[in-house]
Amino acid sequence: MRLDGKVAIVTGAGFGFGEGIAKCFAAEGAKVLVADIDGGRAGRVAGEIGEAARASSADVAKGPDFKRMVEEALEAFGRLDVVVNNAGITYRNQPMLNVDEATYDRIFAVNVKSIYWSAIHAVPVFRRQGGGNIVNIASTAGLRPRPGLTWYNASKGAVITMSKSMAVELAPDKIRVNAICPVIGETGLTAEFMGGDSPELRAKFTATIPLGRMSLPKDIAAASLFLASEEAEFLTGVALEVDGGRCV
DSSP: OTTTTOEEEETTTTSHHHHHHHHHHHHTTOEEEEEESSHHHHHHHHHHHOTTEEEEEOOTTSHHHHHHHHHHHHHHHSOOOEEEEOOOOOOOSOOGGGSOHHHHHHHHIIIIIHHHHHHHHHHHHHHHHTOEEEEEEOOGGGTSOOTTOHHHHHHHHHHHHHHHHHHHHHGGGTEEEEEEEEOSBSSTTHHHHHTSOOHHHHHHHHTTSTTSSOBOHHHHHHHHHHHHSGGGTTOOSOEEEESTTTTO
16 A cells, blocks of 8 residues: 555546546545536546545636635545646647637646646645655657647646646655656547547557556556655655656
């Protein structure tokens, strides 16, 4: 039980990577607040986990919603040890000038500003407890961007830089901050990243991944578990590529 006695918030946990992370953490002994903008999805995942989980319907781009998530975790489980900022959105692969301002703003609100809100509301709790752990789900898009996703790529680049800067600033408080950079994955956003979904498109994208497949929720869950566990106690400021060799 690598997270025995720990309490975690996992955002965007109603499907995909977040669902995989929440279930993995619970299986390793953690109590988990399963947060998603879709309360029904959060409820389903929490129900499948059982007594170790609570569901929360929240928009991570809104400060009051993030504050409430932290309060719910403390009320339900008595403490907070880990925040996994997994919630993220993208848009359909297209020329950058075709993306409207509202979409651009929402991309940065969900993918970037949510991490600001997580720090505002979770870091004081971690400081009172003598330490904590933040795992930010970035992307290989922030390291080796693909055409057609320029503004999304930029948001994930920001996540990587924020994670490294947060890690240095919060290290004296025994708060570790790391990022994970998945390659394109088998999630509900796959078609958006590729600009459609077909065997031909999948073959085109997997051809750029040396290990020959997309990432899976279990891959990102395993990396998150490692970074959240005591096994990674001397790791902070890392942007871990979980990408089958895509960034080599």
